[in-house]
Amino acid sequence: MNATSKTLRRNRIFRFAISLSAAVAIFGAMVWRPFDTGKAAPAASEIVKELYKRPAPNFDLNASLHLPNARQATSAQLTALNNLKASVNAPNMTTRWNDFGGSPDVMYDFASPPYSGSPEDAARAFVMENQGLFGVTELNNFRVFSSRSALGGYLVRFQQTFNGVAVENGGIGIVMNANKQVIMASGPFFRDVAINTQPSLSAEQARTAADDDLKRFYVALPAAATNLLNNGLSILSQQLSAVQSIPPTLSIYPTANGYRLAWKVAKFSTNPFGLYMVTVDANSGEILGRKDFAAFQTTPGAETADIYPKYPQIDQNLKDNSIIASCTTPDGAVAPCGQERVNLRSFDPTNRVTGVNGTLTGAHTIVNNALATKQPFAQAALGTWHFRKDDPAALEARTNEQDQLAEPAEHQDEINALFCVTYLVE
Numbered sequence: 001m002n003a004t005s006k007t008l009r010r011n012r013i014f015r016f017a018i019s020l021s022a023a024v025a026i027f028g029a030m031v032w033r034p035f036d037t038g039k040a041a042p043a044a045s046e047i048v049k050e051l052y053k054r055p056a057p058n059f060d061l062n063a064s065l066h067l068p069n070a071r072q073a074t075s076a077q078l079t080a081l082n083n084l085k086a087s088v089n090a091p092n093m094t095t096r097w098n099d100f101g102g103s104p105d106v107m108y109d110f111a112s113p114p115y116s117g118s119p120e121d122a123a124r125a126f127v128m129e130n131q132g133l134f135g136v137t138e139l140n141n142f143r144v145f146s147s148r149s150a151l152g153g154y155l156v157r158f159q160q161t162f163n164g165v166a167v168e169n170g171g172i173g174i175v176m177n178a179n180k181q182v183i184m185a186s187g188p189f190f191r192d193v194a195i196n197t198q199p200s201l202s203a204e205q206a207r208t209a210a211d212d213d214l215k216r217f218y219v220a221l222p223a224a225a226t227n228l229l230n231n232g233l234s235i236l237s238q239q240l241s242a243v244q245s246i247p248p249t250l251s252i253y254p255t256a257n258g259y260r261l262a263w264k265v266a267k268f269s270t271n272p273f274g275l276y277m278v279t280v281d282a283n284s285g286e287i288l289g290r291k292d293f294a295a296f297q298t299t300p301g302a303e304t305a306d307i308y309p310k311y312p313q314i315d316q317n318l319k320d321n322s323i324i325a326s327c328t329t330p331d332g333a334v335a336p337c338g339q340e341r342v343n344l345r346s347f348d349p350t351n352r353v354t355g356v357n358g359t360l361t362g363a364h365t366i367v368n369n370a371l372a373t374k375q376p377f378a379q380a381a382l383g384t385w386h387f388r389k390d391d392p393a394a395l396e397a398r399t400n401e402q403d404q405l406a407e408p409a410e411h412q413d414e415i416n417a418l419f420c421v422t423y424l425v426e
Contacts, residue, residue: 055272056217059290067256071102071191080133088112100256101170101188103134112182120147123156123174126182134172135191139163142172142189153177162193165261167252168279195252195259199282203248206263209285210278217272233270240268243275253279253288262288303344303352305385305415306335312401313337322401335388336399344385344415346422355380360414365421367414377411385415 073081081104085093090110098105115122127134127142136142142158149155153176160170167190175184201209221229246266253262261282268275279289312324313336327337335341351360356376358369379385379395386396399412 054274054292055219056214056274056276056290056292058292059287061288062255065256069099069256072099073097077103077133077135080130084130084133085110098188100254102191103187103189104185105188106184106186108184110183111177114179114181116180119154119156119176119180120144122176122180123158123182126174126185127158127172134187134189136189140193145171151175154180160189162195162252163197165197165250165252167193168254168262170254190254190259193252193259195261197250197261199250199261199263201263201280201282201285203263205285206248206265206280206282209280209287210265210267210276213278213287213290214267214269214272214276219271221271237268237270240275243268250282251279260288303347303383304341305344305419306339306341306387306412307416307419308338309340311338318401324399324401333388339388339399341386341388342419344419352381352383355385355414358411358414360418362418362422365418367418369411369414371410374410385411387412
């Protein structure tokens with residue numbers, strides 16, 4: 001089985017595991033508070049915060065060190081960029097540099113000559129013609145991660161590798177039109193990777209290091225709580241046994257001042273509860289990162305929604321085909337044009353319950369979905385009304401103006417109406 005197939009298999013397992021564990025993660029977080037009757041009772045607001053706190057917090061070494069990014073563009077890269085602008089006759093090409101990766105973060109407002117061959121061949125040819133700009137070498141190379149037809153052309157994503165080992169969050173994305181002209185490229189591709197890819201620690205030693213890291217967050221629960229949870233956790237452990245069988249994989253972890261060989265260890269844990277990916281230094285055993293993929297509810301008072309402050313972007317495609325165009329948001333996400341993600345102020349937390357049935361209440365209005373065909377909106381229980389993309393794991397679906405009965409996107413009108421009334425009155 002090739003590397004791409006293995007990656008896709010792991011991704012499917014994680015998507016399955018995330019959706020399965022979401023509800024139990026919420027319940028687990030509520031029970032995972034220490035029971036200490038010797039201390040004064042905390043304020044109600046503090047209790048609520050504890051209910052929604054992750055047992056083992058997410059951690060990233062780079063974020064904890066606060067080091068400045070030091071991979072600014074070299075003179076050779078700037079020359080390569082100017083050569084590209086000249087070759088495609090695009091002196092006003094938009095380019096944003098990534099000082100952490102040491103290569104372009106995004107380039108657009110240009111069109112390359114058309115390329116022959118498959119979309120992958122065309123994308124690879126463009127990158128190799130500009131390898132000095134990206135920092136590609138014989139060892140610091142790339143492989144195809146995904147390739148698909150989209151936006152009237154092609155999208156190809158390359159995963160960066162060094163000596164065959166994947167570089168975490170490193171790669172190059174290529175957007176082409178129908179003529180296989182490159183019209184956009186994105187990164188970052190990490191420059192000047194040079195590292196020994198032979199680990200000192202074995203995969204099993206990395207597993208042990210990950211286990212030891214999670215044990216630091218173990219909570220001794222009262223017997224009553226343990227008895228209550230045992231049956232459910234036992235079922236989850238059986239259903240998520242596939243996660244435990246995912247072998248640790250080597251990767252290269254970039255830092256602001258170098259690169260480190262690391263093991264990526266997948267772990268489902270019942271105490272602390274979570275679905276973790278732990279990154280372990282493959283030589284020292286130091287924990288470089290910890291991410292919990294379980295979907296916890298947001299704290300009451302921190303609900304968010306995707307709304308249209310005015311209306312979707314009106315263009316010919318919307319007029320003729322009822323299709324809302326896609327735009328890039330300030331945070332780098334892709335969303336329907338005109339849609340904004342907002343915090344829901346003056347929002348009654350009970351809407352997490354009534355919102356499942358399409359009913360929202362506020363100080364100034366009541367919104368109720370009266371469609372006979374309406375379906376439950378499970379996402380409301382998470383405290384989110386998100387409609388940017390189709391993401392079954394997060395119970396999210398993109399706004400679909402072609403089908404006014406589309407689920408769950410039909411519920412966007414409910415939260416949009418409540419938000420607008422609240423904004424106008426207050």
